[in-house]
Amino acid sequence: MSKQELEVIGQGAACCPGLAAAPLDGERATELARVFKALGDPVRLRLLSMIASREGGEVCVCEMTPAFELSQPTISHHLKLLRQAGLIDCERRGTWVYYWVLPGALDRLAVFLRTPTAAETHA
Amino acid sequence: MSKQELEVIGQGAACCPGLAAAPLDGERATELARVFKALGDPVRLRLLSMIASREGGEVCVCEMTPAFELSQPTISHHLKLLRQAGLIDCERRGTWVYYWVLPGALDRLAVFLRTPTAAETHA
């Protein structure tokens, strides 16, 4: 149930050149675009925020579905896209399925977007 | 030529709660999704990176168009979307048009994505 993430954002600390460091090559741009595209929908952003802001870090699908005026398959579909983008993961526990934010995923994206400071530029 | 940006990301420092601070409301999610959607295309990511990484901060369209195997209208269209998302702006100088990254736009997005540290959580 949790085997198709992208692992796209890079896992180390110094591995991610950053948007403003050098022009992106096509391959890396394609990978990153897939992640940003997953964030490019209001429903998915709200789902992600709902999970990320939750005390404990986990949210049951049974809580997310009624929070939107959308059908249950639609919510399930959006959660799948977020998972394929490598942003969240899930686990079934008895009857219910719980989702959480993959640690580091959002922070790596943030680092990628951050414009280098003057100090870093001279490094 | 530069009047239709979104000004969506918020302009202050303490104004942006952040993804993980509290569940996003629908309105703010819609605004932010528009920005992330602009980043959700490989061509636009490369254009943005090309501009952001350029010494001097400005790039002429005449340099961007031949960098892709795409028609000139397509590049123009992508630049328009980035501009409407509030990420870049442009100015005509004689025959040529120059684009630059709007200062702070990317950093505000990065701040929005960053997961609060343990210290910040207790604040």
Place this chain on the structure above:
DNA sequence: AGGTTGCATCAACGAACGTCAATACAAGCC
């Protein structure tokens, strides 16, 4: 076993997106 509940997948639809050729506009040059 049969029934019920929670969630995922399928198939189909309209809407939005990425792309291009054609065209329009703006500025420089003859």
Place this chain on the structure above:
DNA sequence: GGCTTGTATTGACGTTCGTTGATGCAACCT
């Protein structure tokens, strides 16, 4: 003025996306 070059806009096309009802599967409960 007309011609040429750089960029934006228009209109059209195929593809992808967001959504749904119907269906399938997994786990609990009698």
